[in-house]
Amino acid sequence: MISLNSSFSSVAAVTAAVVAYLAYRLQVRTKDQEWYENFNNLYVEFWNDPDIITVRSWIACSEAYSQVETIFQKRLVSNEVSASEYPVLEKVDKFCSLMIRISELTPEATSEKYENLLERLYFGFWIEKLKEREYLCQYVTQLWPRLLDRKVSSKVGSKFLPIFRKKLPPNKYSRSVK
Numbered sequence: 001m002i003s004l005n006s007s008f009s010s011v012a013a014v015t016a017a018v019v020a021y022l023a024y025r026l027q028v029r030t031k032d033q034e035w036y037e038n039f040n041n042l043y044v045e046f047w048n049d050p051d052i053i054t055v056r057s058w059i060a061c062s063e064a065y066s067q068v069e070t071i072f073q074k075r076l077v078s079n080e081v082s083a084s085e086y087p088v089l090e091k092v093d094k095f096c097s098l099m100i101r102i103s104e105l106t107p108e109a110t111s112e113k114y115e116n117l118l119e120r121l122y123f124g125f126w127i128e129k130l131k132e133r134e135y136l137c138q139y140v141t142q143l144w145p146r147l148l149d150r151k152v153s154s155k156v157g158s159k160f161l162p163i164f165r166k167k168l169p170p171n172k173y174s175r176s177v178k
Contacts, residue, residue, distance in 0.1 A: 035105070042102050055095040058136065059129045065136070072135035076142070092136065096144040099126070103147075 046052055057064040071085045081089060102123060127148065131137050141148055 038105055039102075042098065042105065045098060046102070049094075049098075051091040051094050052098060055091050056126065058092075059126060059133060065133050069133075069135055072139045076135060076138055089139075092139065093143070096140055096147050099123070099147055100144070 058068055059065070068088050071081060071088045074085070075081050075089060130140060131148070137148070
């Protein structure tokens with residue numbers, strides 16, 4: 001009788017351990033799936049949204065940027081833009097918001113998988129190219145300082161840290177806060 005009870009206890013303990021492990025694996029798989037779905041949604045938005053496509057063209061192409069450069073300069077100097085110029089700022093704000101959401105997406109996957117997914121967006125490329133556009137960079141620095149001065153989780157990997165922590169040139173148009 002005693003050996004039968006101890007056999008049942010052993011079986012129960014092993015069964016409980018197996019069930020706990022399976023529940024843990026299911027939870028991890030669900031979290032990974034949620035993370036990939038969130039990333040996929042951001043990825044699709046980054047490459048397919050017409051406003052984001054336009055902003056990427058301003059960042060990547062000097063000719064396209066020259067068409068809107070004076071709008072950023074005007075906004076930085078006088079804090080005013082016309083009604084027809086305002087959509088340019090809205091598109092940049094939408095781009096910056098998306099980039100913040102991408103950079104703050106907590107990686108549930110391994111850091112190597114996360115880095116690979118960031119590389120698919122060329123995340124670092126867009127940040128670096130944005131910094132080359134003087135007035136656009138100053139606009140983003142003024143209104144989206146967290147984007148260009150990211151404190152990135154160590155999970156992202158050392159490859160992206162220099163991009164986020166690069167010193168920006170002084171902003172002669174920013175207002176001093178007293």
